[in-house]
Amino acid sequence: MFSTVDPVLLARVQFGLNISFHILFPAINVGLAWVLVYFKRKLAKTGDEAWMDAYRLWVKVFALSFAVGVVSGITMSFQFGTNWPGFMDRAGNVAGPLLGYEVLTAFFLEATFLGIMLFGSNRVSPRVHTLATVLVAVGTSLSTFWILALNSWMQTPTGHEIIDGKIHVVSWWQVIFNPSFPFRLTHMLLASGLTIAFLLAGLSAYRWLRGDRGGDVRAALRTGVFLGAMLIPAQIVVGDLHGLNTLEHQPAKIAAMEGIWKTGTSLPAVLFGWPNEVESRNDWELVAPIPGLASFYLTHDFKGEIQGLEAFPNAHPPVLPVFLAFRVMVGVAMLMLLVSWVGAWQLRRRGEPRPWLARTLVGMTFSGWVAVLAGWYVTEIGRQPFLVYGILRTSEAASKVPAPLIGTSLTLYILLYLFLITSYIAVLFYLARQAARKDGEAFKAEAETPQPVIPNR
Template sequence: MFASVDPVILARIQFAANITFHILFPTISISLAWVLLFFKLRYGKTGDESWMDAYRVWVKIFALTFALGVVSGITMSFQFGTNWPGYMETVGNIAGPLLAYEVLTAFFLEATFLGIMLFGMRRVSNRMHTIATLLVAGGTTLSAFWILALNSWMQTPAGFEMIDGRAHVVSWLAVIFNPSFPYRLVHMLLASGLTVAFLLAGISAYRWLRHDRSREVMHSLRTGVMLAAMLIPLQIVAGDLHGLNTLHHQPAKIAAMEGIWKTEKGAPAVLFGLPNATTRQNDFEIAIPKLASIYLTHKADGEILGIDAFADRHPPVAPLFFAFRIMVGVCLLMLAVSWLGAWQIRRRGAPAPWLARVLVAMTFSGWIALVAGWYVTEIGRQPYLVYGVLTTAQAASKVPATMIGSTLAMYLSLYLVLIVAYISVVFHLARKAGQPGAGPAIATPQPVLAHPRSPQ
């Protein structure tokens, strides 16, 4: 079945499947940890037990998410050796230490103090439990820092020199803080925040529609909607700045994203079209004249390089073209829904039933925008694995197509089961939390610490 397929294509699909599944969970755990810390701090300031009720519900979802993120990350890391040996052979002097820093400084921190978050409420003081939550939240963000430092370096490599076909570090500061790193880090952290905001709002709206109108539900719902309303404008600005950075360092990616086939001044913004690689144009194109040049160069007659400027060293146009529009479309939908939700909550105290249903439908909308954006980033780097340094074909292994194909089929089957199970469990926890007399699965702090402002 797979014998006639290019092994490199299969290896790319397999890695894409693994990283697509894996990235879903760190995206939630990064920002959900900070939301949990917010719940704890609100409890500490107000003494309102409903904030701790929210903490108890969401810490279980956090633990489930963290576990799946760890397991899928381990599977993904194996593929550097099995499918892409040329990658570590060529740039292992850079990738290896950065991955090790992530494990040593971030993962151990998260894994250690997560146990205190889950089981330490009766064993440590309220203050120490809050500190444990803070350390886990810091660990998740530190993990994102190191992983994005490596990924950004692969997009805009800096601070190294090639000796005998291998990359050697000249400056670790230049490697870590490479030209695209600040933009990617901010863009990813905001994407994580938006993913969690709509997860909070969607699950809480689901409980609200099931007539669970407790203060804990309203706290979570309000937090999710307000967080989304605040973050989405910041994400739009960050995305624009990231795009300008990409135009400077990876113009071929921008040309594919925008569907610009020929270099031109006053390039139009293509709203819709069907990229045709054979005729090298967009069929059924709907475009606004000069708009792409305006937002990319800030000049109506600014020149934008087209696909024709890069010979065969450019990414496939159609996947980037559509993925970029999916990402932007979901982003605009998030803007409309979150702002309308924030207005309704401030005015009425709760969303209208129809809007609550929209929030439930958008519970995992952050995942859609995230995966689309990730595909733009990763496919847009092609044909390189490390931009301008190492091509994908050079890094690939000699594993037969049939073997890669069989493991790909197993991965896809397993991931489908796990993602369905994860979503089912999240909604099950939401229903269980809304049942009368369900009771907390995690105990409240020790009686001697009943006053939230205790100095202990």
């Protein structure tokens, strides 16, 4: 079945599938860890147990996501040896230490104190429990730091030299703080915050529609909506800065994102189209009516020059997936902006969502995942045909594993991940229903408890 398929393509698809599945869970946990810290802070400040009730539900979501993320991360790392031995052979002097730092400084920190977060609320003091929550949050952010340092170096490699075909580090400072790292790290941290914002709002709106109006629901719902409303404008600004950086260091990626085939100035913005690589043009192209708009938002100059794909023969990414993924990412971001701002205005005015807003939030529960995946595809597919940009081509790092073997394992991965993601989503909504049931039983028990009779004076 797979004997006629290019094994390098299959290996790329398999690694893309693994990293697509894996990134879903860090995208939740990095933001969720700090939201849990916020819940603890609000509890300490107000004394309102609703914040602790919200914490108890969402720490379970964190633990579930952490477990699935760890397992999927292990299978992903195996592929460095099975499908991409050339990467570690050529770039292992950079990748190995950075991945090791991530395990030593981040993973152990998360794994050590997660148990206290889950089971220690009644066994340790509130301060120790809060400290454990803060340390886990720091661990998730450190993990993001090291992983993004490696990925950013692969996009904009600096601080190295090549000896006998192998990459050696000259300056760790330049390797870690490479030109794109600050923008990618900030962009990813904000993306994680937005992912958990809409997950919070969506699951809380789901409980709201089921009649659960407890204080923890209101607290989580407001946190999610207002967090999204605050972060999405910041993400748009950071995205613009990230785009300027990408234009400077990876102009071929920008050309693919925008569907620009020929170098020129005062270029229009292509709102939609279907890139045709055979004829080097966009079919069914829809152009914005503002002249020079693409040049303006890419260079901040209506007359700015943009290099087209013609300037990168045999060294530009596949245009169609990058072009479409970029529009999905931007489209979801605009929808997030609209829904979060309308939701924030409505919650401030009414104190509760209208049914149509609650249903919209439920529909956008996993919108953060869509945006993260779309952005990740722009980043990773847009780096092709290089694994380390300008230094190591993807085809040079692939193994000699036959296509049928890769295809078989790819099929098994697809089936396994479909089962896991379906189960994960089902468990999230089960936890939400269970929390609603417990709140309902507590309310009923309180209502049925005989109240002391106070005699009239």
